[in-house]
Amino acid sequence: MQGRSVDELLDVTVERVVLEQLQVEVGGAVEDRIGAGLPGDDRRVDGTGLARREPIATMNLGNSDCRGAGALGYSHAMRELPGRDRRTALAEAPKWNTRDDAKEAQRRRIMRATGELIAKRGYAGVTVELIVKRARVSFKTFYNHYANIEEAFADLYDRAVAATRAQLEAALADSDAPWPEQAALAVRGFFEAILAEPLIARALLVEGPTAGPKILGRYEMVSKAFVPVLARGREWSPEARDLPATLEDTLAGAVLWSAYQRLNFSEVDRIPALIPENIELVLRPYVGATEASRIARESAASVPAAG
Amino acid sequence: MKIDTPPERRDPIREALIDLCFEVGLEKVTIDSLCERAGVSSDEFGRRYADLEDCFFDVYSQEFDRYQRRAEAARAGLVAWRDRLRATAYALLRYLAEDERVTHLSVVEVRRAGDRSTLLIAQGIEEIIDLLDEGRQEPGAPENLTRATAESLAGGLFNQLYLAVAVGEGEALPESEIVPQAMYTVLLPYVGVQEAMTELEIPPPSPLDA
Numbered sequence: 111m112q113g114r115s116v117d118e119l120l121d122v123t124v125e126r127v128v129l130e131q132l133q134v135e136v137g138g139a140v141e142d143r144i145g146a147g148l149p150g151d152d153r154r155v156d157g158t159g160l161a162r163r164e165p166i167a168t169m170n171l172g173n174s175d176c177r178g179a180g181a182l183g184y185s186h187a188m189r190e191l192p193g194r195d196r197r198t199a200l201a202e203a204p205k206w207n208t209r210d211d212a213k214e215a216q217r218r219r220i221m222r223a224t225g226e227l228i229a230k231r232g233y234a235g236v237t238v239e240l241i242v243k244r245a246r247v248s249f250k251t252f253y254n255h256y257a258n259i260e261e262a263f264a265d266l267y268d269r270a271v272a273a274t275r276a277q278l279e280a281a282l283a284d285s286d287a288p289w290p291e292q293a294a295l296a297v298r299g300f301f302e303a304i305l306a307e308p309l310i311a312r313a314l315l316v317e318g319p320t321a322g323p324k325i326l327g328r329y330e331m332v333s334k335a336f337v338p339v340l341a342r343g344r345e346w347s348p349e350a351r352d353l354p355a356t357l358e359d360t361l362a363g364a365v366l367w368s369a370y371q372r373l374n375f376s377e378v379d380r381i382p383a384l385i386p387e388n389i390e391l392v393l394r395p396y397v398g399a400t401e402a403s404r405i406a407r408e409s410a411a412s413v414p415a416a417g
Numbered sequence: 418m419k420i421d422t423p424p425e426r427r428d429p430i431r432e433a434l435i436d437l438c439f440e441v442g443l444e445k446v447t448i449d450s451l452c453e454r455a456g457v458s459s460d461e462f463g464r465r466y467a468d469l470e471d472c473f474f475d476v477y478s479q480e481f482d483r484y485q486r487r488a489e490a491a492r493a494g495l496v497a498w499r500d501r502l503r504a505t506a507y508a509l510l511r512y513l514a515e516d517e518r519v520t521h522l523s524v525v526e527v528r529r530a531g532d533r534s535t536l537l538i539a540q541g542i543e544e545i546i547d548l549l550d551e552g553r554q555e556p557g558a559p560e561n562l563t564r565a566t567a568e569s570l571a572g573g574l575f576n577q578l579y580l581a582v583a584v585g586e587g588e589a590l591p592e593s594e595i596v597p598q599a600m601y602t603v604l605l606p607y608v609g610v611q612e613a614m615t616e617l618e619i620p621p622p623s624p625l626d627a
Binding site: 185223232233234319320326327330333343349353354355356357359360361363364366367368369370371383384387390391394395398403 | 444450507528529559561562563565566568569570571572573574575579580583589595597598599601602605606607610617
C-alpha cells in the first residue's frame with residue numbers, strides 16, 4: 111500500500127470540519143454525506159481508504175437529516191498544519207461496475223444509517239424499519255445485504271476499524287521517525303479518526319460494548335489495538351523491559367476511555383486538548399517524563415484546536 | 418472467611434434479577450420471567466417497582482452502597498494518598514471476587530440498564546478519578562498534568578475490568594499481581610518510575626484490613 115503522510119490523512123478531517131461548520135451555518139444539512147467516510151466510499155478512489163478532496167461547491171446541499179457531528183456539539187476548526195500538502199489526493203480512477211457500485215452504495219447507506227441511529231438511540235432502540243427509512247432503501251434491500259441489525263453493525267465495525275487501521279499503518283509506514291514519535295502519531299491518528307466521524311465513533315465505542323457478544327469481541331480488539339504499538343517501547347529503552355506485564359493493556363484502555371468519555375458526554379470539542387496529555391501518559395513509562403512531555407508538546411503544535 | 422448475607426440479598430426479586438442477568442443478559446429479561454423466577458406475582462412487582470429499570474437500579478444501588486462501605490472502611494485511618502489508593506483497589510477487587518453474578522450485573526449489565534444506573538456507576542468512577550487526581554499534590558508531581566490523566570487512568574483500569582468480566586477471557590490474575598501492577602501504572606505519571614516501582618514489592622493487606 112502506498113504510504114501517506116499524516117497531514118494528508120488529516121485533509122479528510124478538514125473537509126469534514128468545513129462541511130460540519132457549513133451545515134451549522136446554513137441551518138440545514140449537507141446532503142449526501144451518507145456513505146462518506148466509509149471504506150469503499152465512491153469518493154475514495156485510490157484503495158487506501160482515503161477520501162479524495164471534494165470541492166464543497168459540488169456538494170449537493172439538500173434536505174438530508176444527517177446531522178453528523180453537529181448533533182454531538184462538535185464544532186472546531188483545524189489549525190493549519192505545518193508542511194501540509196494542499197494538493198488533491200487523486201489517484202488512478204477505479205474500474206466502475208455499475209451494478210456492483212449500486213449495491214455497494216446501498217450497503218454503505220445501510221451501514222451509515224445503522225451507525226448513526228445506534229449512536230443516537232442506543233443499540234436496543236434501533237429497528238430495521240428506522241434503518242431502511244434513514245438509508246432510503248427497502249426492507250428487501252436491507253435483508254439482501256444483512257440478516258439482521260447486528261450483522262449490519264458488525265460490518266460497519268469491521269470496515270471502520272479496517273479503514274482506520276489502514277490509515278494509521280500507512281501513516282506509520284511513511285514515517286521514519288523513532289518509536290516514541292511513531293507511537294505519538296498512532297495516538298494522534300486514533301483521535302483524529304474519531305474527530306472525523308464522531309457519530310460513528312460513538313456508535314462503535316460507546317454503544318458497541320452493550321450490543322452483544324459479536325460486537326463486544328470487536329470492541330475488545332479495538333481496546334487492545336494499541337498494545338503491540340506500545341509494547342515496542344520495551345525494546346526502545348533497556349529500563350523499560352522490566353515494566354509490569356499489564357501496563358500496555360491499561361495504557362491502551364486509558365486512551366480508549368478518554369475518547370469514550372468525551373463521546374458519551376457529547377464533548378467531542380474537548381478531544382483535541384486530550385491528545386497531548388494522552389501521548390504523554392503512554393510514553394512516560396518508556397521514555398521518561400521529560401522526553402514524553404517534549405514529544406507531546408511537539409504533537410500539540412499540530413493537533414486540531416478546540417473551537 | 419465467611420461473609421454474612423445481608424438482608425437485602427435474601428430478597429427473591431433481587432436474586433432472580435441477578436441470576437437472570439447472569440444467565441441471559443438484562444435485555445432478555447422481562448417482568449414476567451423475573452416474577453416467575455422469583456416466585457412472586459406481577460402485582461407484587463408492580464407495588465415495589467415502576468418497571469425493570471427501576472428494579473435494576475434498586476438492586477444495583479444496594480450493591481454500590483455495599484462496595485462504598487467496604488472501600489471507606491478499608492481507607493479508614495489512612496492518610497497517605499498512595500495508601501488510600503491501594504486500600505481502595507484491594508477493597509474493590511475483594512468485593513468483585515465474592516460473587517461473579519453480582520460482578521457481572523455491576524460491571525457489564527449496568528451499562529445497558531438506563532440513565533439512573535449509568536449515572537451511579539459514572540459517579541463511582543468519578544470518585545476514583547478524584548482520588549487518583551490527588552496525585553497532582555504529591556511532591557515532585559509534574560505541573561503540566563491535568564485531571565485528564567486521572568480520567569484516562571481510571572478509565573483504562575475500568576475498561577480492563579469490563580473486558581475481563583464481559584468477555585471472561587483467560588484466568589484472572591491473583592490480587593497480589595493485579596493491584597501492584599495497577600498501582601505502578603497509576604502512580605507513574607505522578608511520582609515517577611523509581612517511586613512507582615516500589616509498589617511492586619508491597620504485599621496485599623490482610624483480609625480483615627480491606
